[in-house]
Amino acid sequence: MASINSDEWRAICDKFTNAQNLTEIESRKDPENDPFRSKYKARELLREIYCSLKSLESGDGEGDTGESGDQRPPEQPVDGLTEEAFSRGFSGDSPAGQRAAQLGAVEYYLGVNHVDTEELSAGQEHLMNCIKLLEKCRVSPENVSLFIHVRNQLGILWAGRDETEIAQGFLETAESIYQRYMQEDGTPPTDMTEYFCAEENLLTHQERNKKFELAYTHTMYYLAQVYKNLGQTERAATYCHSTLQRQLQLNQFIPMEWALNAATLSQYYITKGRYMEGRHCLSAATVISGLAGEVPSEAAAQESETESERREHLRQKRAEIARCWIKYCLNLLQDAKKLLEDNIGELDTDHQDELKRARRQEEEEEEKERKSALLFGSEDTFDSIASVEEKVLCLFPLDFMEARAVFLVGQNYVTQAKEYFQMDGYVTDHIEILQDHSNLFRALAFFEEDLERRCKMHKRRVDMLEPICNDLNAQYYLLIRRQLMFELAETYNEMMDLKLTLANKQADTQSLDNHTIKKLNHLCSSSAKYYQMFLDSMCSPEGKFPEHLEEEVLRPALVARFRVARLHSKLISSSPTVQLENLNRALENYKYVVQYCEAYPDEAAAVETELELSKEMVGLLPLKINRLKARMAVNN
Structure with missing residues (x-):
């Protein structure tokens, strides 16, 4: 192998530094008509570095960086790491192994460069060349980061082609490399950028550790997407939760993006009846979204929106988080209703008493459960998250007072969401929020024992939905109008049943006074009217109801x-x-x-x-x- 003097090495290091600067900084300034100008320049520098390293390795002059067609890696196994790569621990490689890792790193950066410039086939070839070069190396503190990075990139590339199982293979191998390295060594490993770095510019142990943990965080993030696409929702949620936690720990997150991801994850937990986890995600989303506008991480510093656009963006995202809170409160009330209702849909008071007796033990166990759950936040944010959590139950409400407390939280978020999603400009969103508000009243009414007050709650539902239903354009909003017509029909029907029950308690039907009869007939007719409107909406233009x-x-x-x-x-x-x-x-x-x-x-x-x-x-x-x-x- 040819030797290298300090001047040659300095030239290689300078070229690498320039290539990194062109890729990460100068490329942001490239004009729209030449968007990849800086990255093309960076590519030329990387090629020169590759040729210099290749000539040092073999003394035969220029190396090969050819760009062939789209060749798929073997699918079975999609990616794997031989036991030999781990067999003798993580001791340093030979000079030949170190040079292979350096060449592999250049292939990696060339691969990323081609992918960034939308040349996917060439990008894949360079990334696979990196994999082949690393086959000559054992996993060690000097190269484990590169082992993981290249598989992350190949995972992203194949996922982008909808080849989810191939992507899964690369990413799961990256995960196993990380886990085994941490078990058998665990020291902060060399970052790939240090392959071409003067000694005085090497990273500290803390910086190395942060970069390595961030690479693994990316592995988990991409695996969450892969598992979601494969329909493995439980696994996807676990990886998403861990990713969010690690992003906070590493202080590598854009606040509003992080908050939306946490709020979205809460909706999965809610559908599974895991309200403690759902509440924790939403509380963390509320707290972290409050950081938007500050610059708590390097990632956030890359935002380049104008101030007015940024303010509008923040308003929208906070309204979306509010909508997730509405769903939390609504689902909690609805699931509690299912738990407490008898076979005719009324409150089962005997079962209610049983559940209340069991509540004390459940509350005592909740604290233990919370400690074992995957919680977000550092010491700085955990107290803030806990204070938001305390404002709403995560256990099923068992009586009207508890249900009302959940309802009021939900109603507060309805107000917040409607401030952004107004009827003028966001018709569908605004109506969905109103429907959720109506259903909050409906769920709360179940817990109300006073029939008159329950009837008034349903009247609130009518008052918020009826004007919208009658004003909506029947041609453009047919499906929404059908939903509203059916809900209004059901609401009037429930009110009629309640009024009839009240009337029967006071006297038999024959002796009902005219006012009560008039009221009952109005509710009855109104319900029938909206059911008939719903049915008429299915008729052909000629007024014919469908046969099937x-x-x-x-x-x-x-x-x-x-x-x-x-x-x-x-x-x-x-x-x-x-x-x-x-x-x-x-x-x-x-x-x-x-x-x-x-x-x-x-x-x-x-x-x-x-x-x-x-x-x-x-x-x-x-x-x-x-x-x-x-x-x-x-x-x-």
């Missing part, structure tokens, strides 16, 4: 028919003619449900309960209609 219902509207449409029938049979009138008309409308809709399910028996399971009741009413109503007709004939 699409899967997404099958149950709602049949339920709407059933409810319209039920509501018409409940309307109160002193006029026999009106009574007859209402009963005939009811029978017509009950018959529709029965006849549809007979025509499409495979779809009957969607409305099993409603179908059974419809069949019963189809048998009973004609008798009632005939009796009414007989009385009318006698009176006439």
